[in-house]
Amino acid sequence: MPRPAAASPSSGPLSGILVVSIDQAVAGPLCAMRLADAGARVIKVEAGEGDRARDYDKALGSTSAAFGWLNRGKESVVLNLKDPGDLALMKAMLATADVFLQNLAPGASDRLGLGAAQLTREFPRLVVVDIMGYGRGTPHAAKRAYDMLVQAESGICAVTGTPEVPSKVGISIADIGTGTNAYCAVLEALLERERTGCGQAIEVAMFDAMAEWMSLPLLHYDYMSIETARYGLSHASVYPYRPYHCADGDIVVSIQSAAEWVRFCTAVLRLPELAKDPRFIDNWARVQNRDALDAAVHEVFTAHRCDEMIERLEAGQIAWARVSTLHDLSVHPALRRIAVEMPGGERVEMPRPAGRLVASGSRVPALGADSARIRAEFAPAEAAAGPGA
CATH class of the missing domain: 3.40.50.10540 (Crotonobetainyl-coa:carnitine coa-transferase; domain 1)
Incomplete structure (x- = not known):
């Protein structure tokens, strides 16, 4: 037919x-x-x-x-x-x-x-x-x-x-x-x-x-006996991957690799010694010691404006974003x-x-x-x- x-x-x-x-x-x-x-x-x-x-x-x-x-x-x-x-x-x-x-x-x-x-x-x-x-x-x-x-x-x-x-x-x-x-x-x-x-x-x-x-948290539970906690706007298993407070707003930062972690410490935080700190030496160590790491990072971010930290993040080739409102999305250039x-x-x-x-x-x-x-x-x-x- x-x-x-x-x-x-x-x-x-x-x-x-x-x-x-x-x-x-x-x-x-x-x-x-x-x-x-x-x-x-x-x-x-x-x-x-x-x-x-x-x-x-x-x-x-x-x-x-x-x-x-x-x-x-x-x-x-x-x-x-x-x-x-x-x-x-x-x-x-x-x-x-x-x-x-x-x-x-x-x-x-x-x-x-x-x-x-x-x-x-x-x-x-x-x-x-x-x-x-x-x-x-x-x-x-x-x-x-x-x-x-x-x-x-x-x-x-x-x-x-x-x-x-x-x-x-x-x-x-x-x-x-x-x-x-x-x-x-x-x-x-x-x-x-x-x-x-x-x-x-x-x-x-x-x-x-x-x-x-839900595979990632389920696999962590089934094979590592880890129950993924709730961290709001922070990532549960990659760190640092969260917003940090600047003097005039918040910026979300994402570190996905060892090389990015080194650049983040040197070019953004300007604390090169942090990159070799045993508490933060790799992603899993940073996840387990997130509170201590956040204290060090916040000390730097809160002392500067968003545009200053964005300039550092760009120079260090670190991914970042702002937390947009619906108004921000409505007028977003992308x-x-x-x-x-x-x-x-x-x-x-x-x-x-x-x-x-x-x-x-x-x-x-x-x-x-x-x-x-x-x-x-x-x-x-x-x-x-x-x-x-």
Whole structure:
């Protein structure tokens, strides 16, 4: 069956790929948006009330900041998948699709007749992606999962925050990491299909994504019996890698190698003898003696202004940064932006996707904006022919 053409064909490495996505909130939409950015045609299937993220706020006028960020370049069709006619339309879409993506509640896709096992039997070339909280076959498989819950469950919060107070990361890293992993998995599956001609079922669990990101503290615990402590803005296992107070502000300093440590002592601190002090002779020694080291470093930094210490850091070829506020980010000279049109026609500038000069799609769809066209395009043959045809 020839693939139906999109209303406005896009360009990019995934041009010609059709993605049908029942996505909501963050993880699923992010994966689908990355595919759209690369040129795929992405049809977002929404219930009558729409993706719940549409109404998180009205930061962008006609839609929320989250929805506006994560849904550019997609088409929107409203379907009631409990209705046999709409479910038949969904199956007609999947018959020509390359990728089906969903991040519904546990078990919901199976109850709709859209489970991975069934779809891969019906459509052998289809790549089916299930984004979930916890992996199938684990005791938590049926557990509902949201970003902060997974951060807490996976131990992220145990290593984040101050010694007194554990904290979540300030952005939705469980969702973002999971969506990014799902995007990579889809690309791998499409490449494999080129060789084998077969699609596959892919499971991407939020907990798995965060557990892998916790590998360093987990390996330290499992093999060294060291429980990583919370150090706020200081690194737990590389030192010095933290902010230091100057007379007029803070500068974050990062020392990553033995050569940098020597340059830091000589060119920045101007205390060459510190480089050979047995307490600080290598990274692990500095980690274990961080309080004594901080006392020596702070004595130098607090006596000078930021611009003076930055000049020394640059001369010593030492990496540094300021702790930016949201205002600082908004006006940062390194921030590159793209313009995106919101459902109500508003033009919004947002950060450019990393690794991509431009995004293929620059429009965020209104709820059901493409319903009529998509229904006509994918109408099952018997429905299109009408009664008595």
